[in-house]
Each structure stands twice: as C-alpha cells, then as structure tokens.
Amino acid sequence: xxxxxxxxxxxxxxxGASEIAQAIVAGLxxxxxxxxxxxxxxxxxxxxxxxxAKEAGADVVETxxxxxxxxAGATAAxxxxxxxxxxxxxxxxxxxxxxxxxxxxxxxxAAADLITTNFTGLAAALLAVAAKMRAQGYGRxxxxxxxxxxxxxxxxxxxxxxxxxxxxxxxxLGDALVGTxxxxxxxxxxxxxxxxxxxxxxxxxxxxxxxVAAAVVKGIESGADVVYAPPVLRWVFAxxxxxxxxxxxxxxx
Amino acid sequence: xxxxxxxxATRELLSGWGRTAATSADVVHAVHPGIVDExxxxxxxxxxxxxxGRGLVARGLGRSYGxxxxxxxxxxxxxxxxxxxxxxxxxxxxxxVGAGVSLQTLMERFVPLGWFVPVTPGTRxxxxxxxxxxxxxxxxxxxxxxxxxxxxxxxxVTPTGTxxxxxxxxxxxxxATAGGMGLTGIVTEATLxxxxxxxxxxxxxxxxxxxxxxxMAKMQSGDDDYRYSVxxxxxxxxxxxxxxxxxxxxxxxxxxxxxxxLARPDKVRKFVPRQLARIPLTPPSGLLNPLSVxxxxxxxxxxxxxxxxxxxxxxxxxxxxxxxxxGEWNRFYGRRGFLQYQFVVPDAGGEVVRQVIERLxxxxxxxxxNVLKRFGPGDPGPLSFPMPGWTLALDLLVGSEELGPLxxxxxxxxxxxxxxxxxxxxxxxAPDTFRAMYPRVDDFLEVKRxxxxxxxxxxxxxxxxxxxxxxxxxxxx
Numbered sequence: 001x002x003x004x005x006x007x008x009x010x011x012x013x014x015x016g017a018s019e020i021a022q023a024i025v026a027g028l029x030x031x032x033x034x035x036x037x038x039x040x041x042x043x044x045x046x047x048x049x050x051x052x053a054k055e056a057g058a059d060v061v062e063t064x065x066x067x068x069x070x071x072a073g074a075t076a077a078x079x080x081x082x083x084x085x086x087x088x089x090x091x092x093x094x095x096x097x098x099x100x101x102x103x104x105x106x107x108x109x110a111a112a113d114l115i116t117t118n119f120t121g122l123a124a125a126l127l128a129v130a131a132k133m134r135a136q137g138y139g140r141x142x143x144x145x146x147x148x149x150x151x152x153x154x155x156x157x158x159x160x161x162x163x164x165x166x167x168x169x170x171x172x173l174g175d176a177l178v179g180t181x182x183x184x185x186x187x188x189x190x191x192x193x194x195x196x197x198x199x200x201x202x203x204x205x206x207x208x209x210x211x212v213a214a215a216v217v218k219g220i221e222s223g224a225d226v227v228y229a230p231p232v233l234r235w236v237f238a239x240x241x242x243x244x245x246x247x248x249x250x251x252x253x
Numbered sequence: 254x255x256x257x258x259x260x261x262a263t264r265e266l267l268s269g270w271g272r273t274a275a276t277s278a279d280v281v282h283a284v285h286p287g288i289v290d291e292x293x294x295x296x297x298x299x300x301x302x303x304x305x306g307r308g309l310v311a312r313g314l315g316r317s318y319g320x321x322x323x324x325x326x327x328x329x330x331x332x333x334x335x336x337x338x339x340x341x342x343x344x345x346x347x348x349x350v351g352a353g354v355s356l357q358t359l360m361e362r363f364v365p366l367g368w369f370v371p372v373t374p375g376t377r378x379x380x381x382x383x384x385x386x387x388x389x390x391x392x393x394x395x396x397x398x399x400x401x402x403x404x405x406x407x408x409x410v411t412p413t414g415t416x417x418x419x420x421x422x423x424x425x426x427x428x429a430t431a432g433g434m435g436l437t438g439i440v441t442e443a444t445l446x447x448x449x450x451x452x453x454x455x456x457x458x459x460x461x462x463x464x465x466x467x468x469m470a471k472m473q474s475g476d477d478d479y480r481y482s483v484x485x486x487x488x489x490x491x492x493x494x495x496x497x498x499x500x501x502x503x504x505x506x507x508x509x510x511x512x513x514x515l516a517r518p519d520k521v522r523k524f525v526p527r528q529l530a531r532i533p534l535t536p537p538s539g540l541l542n543p544l545s546v547x548x549x550x551x552x553x554x555x556x557x558x559x560x561x562x563x564x565x566x567x568x569x570x571x572x573x574x575x576x577x578x579x580g581e582w583n584r585f586y587g588r589r590g591f592l593q594y595q596f597v598v599p600d601a602g603g604e605v606v607r608q609v610i611e612r613l614x615x616x617x618x619x620x621x622x623n624v625l626k627r628f629g630p631g632d633p634g635p636l637s638f639p640m641p642g643w644t645l646a647l648d649l650l651v652g653s654e655e656l657g658p659l660x661x662x663x664x665x666x667x668x669x670x671x672x673x674x675x676x677x678x679x680x681x682x683a684p685d686t687f688r689a690m691y692p693r694v695d696d697f698l699e700v701k702r703x704x705x706x707x708x709x710x711x712x713x714x715x716x717x718x719x720x721x722x723x724x725x726x727x728x729x730x
Contacts (some may be wrong), residue, residue, distance in 0.1 A: 001713050001716050001717035003657075003680060003681040004273035004319060004590070004651055004680030005273075005651060005656055005681050007681070031657060086722060087325075087716065136307070137276045137277040137278055137307070137324075137327070138274075179277070180266070181266055181275055181277040218654060222652065
C-alpha cells in the first residue's frame, strides 16, 4: 500500500534498465519499497539494475521480459506481473530511447520503431496498468516524459513528438483516473547527463539521473501531477512555448 | 479482474480522518442487518471463486486516522445504519445496541437516565463497532482500562458464520476482535456495561506544568487520585519550557457537588451537544506552519489558569470532546491531510517521550493537539494497544519530506523501549516494525485463520502491515 506520507511498498518499472528509473528505485527502497519488479528487454543492464535494487535493501526483486516494440507482449507482461505479485503500488514508465535524429530521418522504419518504443507500445502498456490499478482501487503511475515533448524541435522532433504524445496521453489518463484512487505523475526532465546522452554536449539546465530521481521521489510522495527536473524548467518552458516559430526554429542544437 | 459487486454497492473514494492515502472501494450501506450477511456471503464467494475478490471490511464514522476502514478495490460495509438500541437494563446499566450506534447517541440517550459510556476517546463521533475494533481508550484508562473490558457480549459476523462472543464463551475470538481492527469479522451488535453518573458535569482540576519533568512528576504522583486525567503538551517550545503542559483531571460530579444553577433537575443531566461551527472547505495548505501553531500553543498554555484551579464544573462535552464542536475540523489541515502519531512506552521508557519532543522541536514540524497520558494495565487482546506507561499523541501535518524519516526514527525509539503504536491512528508504520511492536501478532492471525480461512476480511491497513494480502503469499515475503 501507499502510506500517508506517499511512500509505496512495491514498484513495477517498465524499462527497468533505465538509469533514471534505477536512481528512483534507489530512492524508494530506503522508504517502504520492498518489492521491485523490473520489466525490460533481458540484458546485463537489467540484471545489474536488479542487483542494485537487491543491494539497496529490497526483499523481492524480479526481472520480467518486456518490450514496448511488441504492444501485445508488453500488455500481457503487465497483466502477468499484477497476477503474480498482486497489488503494485507504483508503476514507473521509463522505457524509451533517444535515437539519432539524422539517422531516423534517413530511415523511416527506424523512426516508426522508435515511436512504437517510446509511445505506442508504452501507451498500450499504461492502459493495461490503468485497468489493473482501477481494479485494485489505488496506485500511482509515474511517466517519464521530457521537456523535449513540450515543443518539437527540428534537432530531435522524432523523439520529441513521441514524448509529446506520451505526455498528452498521460495527462488524459490522469484526468480519466480522478476519483478512482489512482494518480498519474508526469515527469519532464531536461537534458540528463548519462548513458542516453553520452557524447552529446549538455544543453542549458542539464541535470543528472540522481537529481531527477530526487525530484521524482518528492513528487511521488506529494502526489504531484507534474514534476520538472530541474524545477526551473517549468518556467523556462512556459516562455519557450510562447516563442514565435521563426525564433524557435533557430534555437541551437 | 473485475470484482463481482455485492448488491447496492457504489464505488467511493475513502480515506481516514487524516485524509491521506485515499483508495476506492465498493461501499455497501447496511440499511438493515441482513445486508451484512449478504455482503459477507458475496465477498466469500468472490474470494473462493477465483483470485478476483478483494475482501470486505466494516466502516463506522471514519474516525480512524489512517487506512483502517478502507479496502482498496474491495467492499466496505458502512455499518453506521446498524443504529438500533436493542435492549436496555437500566438497573444494571447494560445496553445492547447495533454496532453503528455512536457514543454520542449513547450519551444523548443515557446520560439523562444516569448512565455514561464506560470509555470515551477524544471524540464521541465513533461507533460502538469501531470502538471495539480499535479497543479504544480514554482519559480514564489508568483506572478503568479500555473499551472492550466493558463489553460483555458481541455478535460477530464472520466468513464462517455468525458468532455470539463473550469473554467467557470464546476468549480467543473475543480478544482478537478487541483491537483487531475489523479483521476478525463484522460486529453487528454489542452489549456494554455503562457507568452510573449523577450529572452531565465533571469536577475538574486544571493546572499548568512548567516543563516535561514537572508534568511527568505530577501525573505519576497524582493520577491515581483521579478517574480522568490528560495533559495537553506543547511540543514546540524548547529549552526550559520543553514539554510545558496543561493538566486537566477530574471525575463525574455528584448532583450535590454542583452549584444550584447546574443542579436544577432540567440541567443536571442535560446532554444536548451542539456543533458550534463547521469548516466549510479545505483551506490552502500552509495555514498551519510552525509560526501559527506556535501561536496556538502559546494561547492554549496561557488560557489555562496560572494557579491551579480546583473542582471547577465542566460539562462532559467540553471536557471529553472539545473538538467535536467544530464539524469536519480535519479539513483545517489542508489538502495533503495530516496524521496522528500515538505511541505507548512502559514507565522505564519514559525518556522516549522527551526524546520525541526534543526531535520534534528541532525539525520545526507544526504539531498541536498533542496529548500525554498514563495508561494502566492492558487487556488480553493480542493487537490491543494500551500497556502500562506513557502514551503521547501528536497531530502532524503531512507534506514535509522530513516527516517520514523522522517518524521512522521515532518508531525505533519506541520499539527499543518496548513500546508500540496505536493502529487506529497509524497510517505509515512498516510491516516489520509492526510485527516487532506486536509480538503476539501470530496469536491474532491464528484466530483470524479459524474464522476467516480464505482471508476475506481485508483492509488497507491490513495489507500495509502484512496482515492480509491479495496475492499468492509465496511471492511476497
């Protein structure tokens, strides 16, 4: 259950190998979280994430095969987790890839794959999660979106549009779930220095997985609708969204 | 995995008095006693037919602070309409009532006839069923014990049938139900032994205590001379004022002890509670902060007479239930809600009271309506809260990130001193700490398994503390 201070006792991570997700799990386990289920493509990284959760003090840590490029398989995996573990207090949707914009523009099918990974498949999985949480009468869904979804940029509009879609989907889902005991928290990080952005020049207001995780854990505890990381991006993007298109188009990077 | 709904259920979002951790459940109103049996049968069927059933728990007036009367995704039986008075023996002071009858109703009806409830908590807006489930205590615990010590019989609807349980007929089931937080069955009826009173007034001594040592010494030496005793304690002042308190102690007034104006036949046993005000909406969070709460604490302390005031008549309502005059006062704490932290430690662990207050003053978390009291011997219930020693109750605003870790630290102090937390107030205890605090939990579970082998009786509190689960127990450790 989720306690009065907003701390969950169990978490399912969709995209269990994600660096941000790992940092969030590391922030939840010292509170009350003793059951950690990491869903992702079987990999050494996923196993490492499981090892880290175990080391942090979780009692039950398991990995489950989960791939958003296969929506049917992904929703079945979600159903399987709820059937096997019973209640899941928190579902953290962290699956996603960044891709290389130039390559994606040159390879439309690769772009379609990325869109399925980041949005289509994940959205299907989230609907499966929402159905289970409605039935259990409570829960929190945390969706890792991005400020890249606030406004598509020519430098990464394939990735950005997947996050726009996911973000809009999650807002609607959150509104649909009001009154059911289930809440949705949307996380919009800025540029996160880490594995996903290796070799790239950090954008202004860049952050780290740990800093994002700290903000997310706080947002989970308070039941926030939206978490920006770093928080200043809320105001930065309030302005960015209003820029004339001709100016926005000329933004560097 | 849609849960089959028992008849007439409506899906509602429920939380406890602290307004935290709301979950939704199918609420069934017990408009007549037969619905209890129907709801129980439907929940049993849902649990045995497959894994889709999410069980059943009863709910009274929702005054438990945490998640005791919630059952996420399952069924919650609203028992407040089990409100009949079945039989009354005015010679012996024995009343048999529906479990949904509130202590307020008992007072309204029986104080004018010269009988008062044996135990009342700080609110009279609790049901008899809830009072049994939490085995509530009052300001007279050091003399009279807790509520279930005054229950002579109860009717308990369980998944395996309806039992009439007395402390002699089935002591295990009776005492597991006392403080069992509704997880052994649904109490539909109970017989209570009331206490005789000549008036609806108490003669109360009020005095200030300058610090924690002063209040603890006064209570330790003097409480035995009073039937009712409680201290309001300032948990914000530091240094030489740490733990300064206002101690109020008294007993029921005999008619002959009252001034003539109050002893008039139309006044002497009058009990007509009035709601003076109501908090109409949830004010913005932040209204309660260390500054405003400090001012409230200062006011409260100064309001008390400087010199001890002796034998002043107080009406029952003001003495026992000052906050009941304000409807929905829990809204005062804002959108995020609040929690109450109440622990008991044996006398030898009295130092924990000081450590807790000291830590609280350091983090500057707003806390008022803090109450210190001495308990007498506990009763045999394996999950019953009271034990001889000190109990401190703190109201804390939810919202600070520091709150969770701070209270986890308090848990460790309480546990190390051999103490425990009160489940009717709890909304955040960890399952392993709970088990360590209540070492007889396995006795409780053994009784529960006998009357509820399929584990149909479930609540959010039970899930959180590991007393019941919806999944294969082999997966969850």
